Amino acid sequence: MAQLGMHTWNELCSQPQAWSDALSVLHQRFAELRQHKALTHASHIIWSGCGSPYYLAVAMSRLQQQRSDIPVTVLPASEIWNNPAASIPRTGTPTLVLLSRSGSTTEVLKAAAQFRTCSPHGCIITVSCYADRPLAQLGDINIVLPSGQEQSIAQTRAFSVLHVGALAVLWALIGSDLHELDGIPAVGAAVIAKYQQHCVAIGANPAYDQFFFLGSGYRYGLACEDSLKMKEMSLTVSEPFHHMEFRHGPQSMVNPKTLVVGVGSRLTNPQEEAVLKDMRTLGGHTLSIGPNESSDMQWDATLPEECNGLIALPLLQSIAYSRATSRGLDPDNPHNLNAVVVL
Amino acid sequence: MAQLGMHTWNELCSQPQAWSDALSVLHQRFAELRQHKALTHASHIIWSGCGSPYYLAVAMSRLQQQRSDIPVTVLPASEIWNNPAASIPRTGTPTLVLLSRSGSTTEVLKAAAQFRTCSPHGCIITVSCYADRPLAQLGDINIVLPSGQEQSIAQTRAFSVLHVGALAVLWALIGSDLHELDGIPAVGAAVIAKYQQHCVAIGANPAYDQFFFLGSGYRYGLACEDSLKMKEMSLTVSEPFHHMEFRHGPQSMVNPKTLVVGVGSRLTNPQEEAVLKDMRTLGGHTLSIGPNESSDMQWDATLPEECNGLIALPLLQSIAYSRATSRGLDPDNPHNLNAVVVL
Numbered sequence: 275m276a277q278l279g280m281h282t283w284n285e286l287c288s289q290p291q292a293w294s295d296a297l298s299v300l301h302q303r304f305a306e307l308r309q310h311k312a313l314t315h316a317s318h319i320i321w322s323g324c325g326s327p328y329y330l331a332v333a334m335s336r337l338q339q340q341r342s343d344i345p346v347t348v349l350p351a352s353e354i355w356n357n358p359a360a361s362i363p364r365t366g367t368p369t370l371v372l373l374s375r376s377g378s379t380t381e382v383l384k385a386a387a388q389f390r391t392c393s394p395h396g397c398i399i400t401v402s403c404y405a406d407r408p409l410a411q412l413g414d415i416n417i418v419l420p421s422g423q424e425q426s427i428a429q430t431r432a433f434s435v436l437h438v439g440a441l442a443v444l445w446a447l448i449g450s451d452l453h454e455l456d457g458i459p460a461v462g463a464a465v466i467a468k469y470q471q472h473c474v475a476i477g478a479n480p481a482y483d484q485f486f487f488l489g490s491g492y493r494y495g496l497a498c499e500d501s502l503k504m505k506e507m508s509l510t511v512s513e514p515f516h517h518m519e520f521r522h523g524p525q526s527m528v529n530p531k532t533l534v535v536g537v538g539s540r541l542t543n544p545q546e547e548a549v550l551k552d553m554r555t556l557g558g559h560t561l562s563i564g565p566n567e568s569s570d571m572q573w574d575a576t577l578p579e580e581c582n583g584l585i586a587l588p589l590l591q592s593i594a595y596s597r598a599t600s601r602g603l604d605p606d607n608p609h610n611l612n613a614v615v616v617l
Numbered sequence: 618m619a620q621l622g623m624h625t626w627n628e629l630c631s632q633p634q635a636w637s638d639a640l641s642v643l644h645q646r647f648a649e650l651r652q653h654k655a656l657t658h659a660s661h662i663i664w665s666g667c668g669s670p671y672y673l674a675v676a677m678s679r680l681q682q683q684r685s686d687i688p689v690t691v692l693p694a695s696e697i698w699n700n701p702a703a704s705i706p707r708t709g710t711p712t713l714v715l716l717s718r719s720g721s722t723t724e725v726l727k728a729a730a731q732f733r734t735c736s737p738h739g740c741i742i743t744v745s746c747y748a749d750r751p752l753a754q755l756g757d758i759n760i761v762l763p764s765g766q767e768q769s770i771a772q773t774r775a776f777s778v779l780h781v782g783a784l785a786v787l788w789a790l791i792g793s794d795l796h797e798l799d800g801i802p803a804v805g806a807a808v809i810a811k812y813q814q815h816c817v818a819i820g821a822n823p824a825y826d827q828f829f830f831l832g833s834g835y836r837y838g839l840a841c842e843d844s845l846k847m848k849e850m851s852l853t854v855s856e857p858f859h860h861m862e863f864r865h866g867p868q869s870m871v872n873p874k875t876l877v878v879g880v881g882s883r884l885t886n887p888q889e890e891a892v893l894k895d896m897r898t899l900g901g902h903t904l905s906i907g908p909n910e911s912s913d914m915q916w917d918a919t920l921p922e923e924c925n926g927l928i929a930l931p932l933l934q935s936i937a938y939s940r941a942t943s944r945g946l947d948p949d950n951p952h953n954l955n956a957v958v959v960l
Contacts (some may be wrong), residue, residue, distance in 0.1 A: 296698045324861075325862065325865025325866045326866065328862060339704065340703030343706065343707055343708060345661070345688035345692075347682065350861060350862050351864065352860070353859065353861075356833060356884070357683070357833075357834055357863070357884060357885065359683065360679065360682050360684075360834065363683065363686065364686055365686055382870070428866075486699045490695070490696065490699060490700075505866065505870050506866050506869045509870060511827070511854050513856050516693050518695030518696075518699070518724060519667065519668065519671065519693050521958050522668025522671070522958055523848065524845065524848060525953050526852065526952045526953045526954050527952075528704075532717060542699045542700065556953050570779050608869050609869045609870075610870075610871060610899050611868070611869050615864050615865055
């Protein structure tokens with residue numbers, strides 16, 4: 275029998291190289307991005323996608339709030355085409371950023387069409403992985419990152435490559451130097467080398483039966499993605515929350531079979547550690563990942579703060595992968611799912 | 618032995634009267650709200666709270682997008698005080714709307730203080746239930762709705778009363794007539810009379826072991842609250858999603874023990890029905906609630922569309938209550954929780 279989830283495992287492990295390849299493309303496109311009216315004249319930016327790329331949009335919208343004064347909205351693509359009046363600003367020159375692995379997802383294509391109808395002076399930026407798919411023709415700027423292509427149904431490499439692409443869009447918007455991101459692949463590779471086996475052991479530990487993923491700030495969007503990976507690959511009960519929100523109700527679910535995973539930030543580390551400590555007091559287990567010395571899985575805080583959730587992704591994907599295979603499930607063939615939702 | 622969850626049950630059933638009492642207060646305050654610079658001069662509105670009121674903020678931010686051109690942000694209170702630079706607009710005259718049952722939650726008070734420091738020209742509107750608690754002194758306008766007060770730890774009546782209050786803030790912002798909401802209590806009472814026993818039976822049905830709550834538009838925020846009720850009262854696996862997002866990964870979890878609950882809207886009913894049908898095809902069970910003839914639990918579409926998630930709340934709270942008591946849990950005393958999170 276072939277190894278369970280071989281495609282997923284290979285794609286998962288190849289991410290640092292894929293990020294490096296994406297950065298090469300992005301350096302070539304960066305001057306164009308910075309000078310395009312889609313960013314220089316945007317009165318409002320809407321981040322959107324479906325599924326995993328929607329969670330990336332959630333993350334990026336928060337990063338934009340952190341770094342820019344331009345009003346920001348984040349919505350699943352379905353909300354845009356189902357209810358454009360509630361989604362697309364009626365005034366100004368809004369820019370819609372559409373994120374998609376396949377570039378073929380019906381709802382993303384419908385959102386693009388709806389935006390064109392409702393906002394004739396607005397712009398669209400697309401970030402996807404296949405040059406020959408419809409979405410890559412629909413934007414005023416189309417960023418294509420082929421190193422994110424993958425065989426798997428559950429996104430791993432595609433999601434993180436789209437993340438690198440979205441960061442470049444943000445870096446262009448705020449006028450920062452894209453070379454600030456050049457260290458991502460090396461840090462990512464080092465962190466995988468150091469901690470992936472530990473993550474495989476955590477995933478295979480039958481003592482856990484429910485997982486919560488906590489992330490403050492932009493990391494909340496990534497916590498949503500981490501949680502989705504646990505569902506898709508391993509059919510495990512999992513849910514994301516903002517760190518501090520977890521005390522306001524959801525902690526009712528904590529018991530000795532719970533693992534609460536916190537993806538930390540330097541800015542808010544003491545508060546995040548306090549939440550995890552409280553969950554241990556309630557009988558749960560915790561795992562902290564991030565650029566803080568107190569984290570269980572830690573790396574040097576040399577990258578921009580906005581990259582640390584990205585660095586954590588392969589580790590958390592490895593937990594989901596390992597939990598799936600240890601339960602005899604095939605991460606390459608998730609229950610009930612297809613690679614692209616076509617309506 | 619006293620009836621399990623007596624306070625919760627009484628508060629849950631008393632909601633239409635509490636809404637009526639809240640509307641009386643709101644009619645008295647409405648002219649002041651409409652004329653206050655917090656709404657007439659708001660360059661940006663931030664909706665915030667913790668726990669259940671945060672989910673209300675999520676819902677209200679989407680309603681604002683639907684009805685107003687003013688830029689909108691929604692954040693848990695913790696994100697504001699932990700990272701004000703990423704949360705509070707640096708320019709203009711933003712208004713922060715803080716929602717809280719107790720008016721004592723530390724993080725909400727800290728968010729108010731942080732906002733005052735960062736935005737000296739901004740305004741704060743508070744909506745809470747106790748006149749003598751700190752929050753009710755901190756706003757430029759303080760709306761106090763005592764009919765939302767409750768003994769229970771898990772919010773039921775307080776949440777829906779705050780919802781009525783938040784709708785009044787929105788109605789003042791968009792210049793609509795508050796009398797449009799006067800029909801809410803009567804429709805709510807009729808719907809409870811017609812369907813509550815059916816909901817009690819659903820909650821007591823041991824065939825279900827995981828619940829998903831779907832809501833498009835503003836109903837997504839309410840789906841989050843419905844899901845939290847299942848956790849807090851009955852320690853049940855439950856999670857909220859936008860209707861169309863559920864296909865993009867989360868449907869992997871659907872199996873014959875799953876109940877997928879959709880709170881519907883008139884605008885997007887065919888798409889929502891299609892998602893529920895797909896979930897039945899995958900072996901799950903579904904329940905649709907809303908103002909559509911095709912809904913399993915249906916009411917006349919006489920209220921503004923923006924009220925239909927509110928009308929559904931007591932029904933979904935009844936499912937959570939019934940599931941708790943049928944499992945021998947006391948909804949008045951949720952696992953691991955206190956009424957107010959004080960740091």
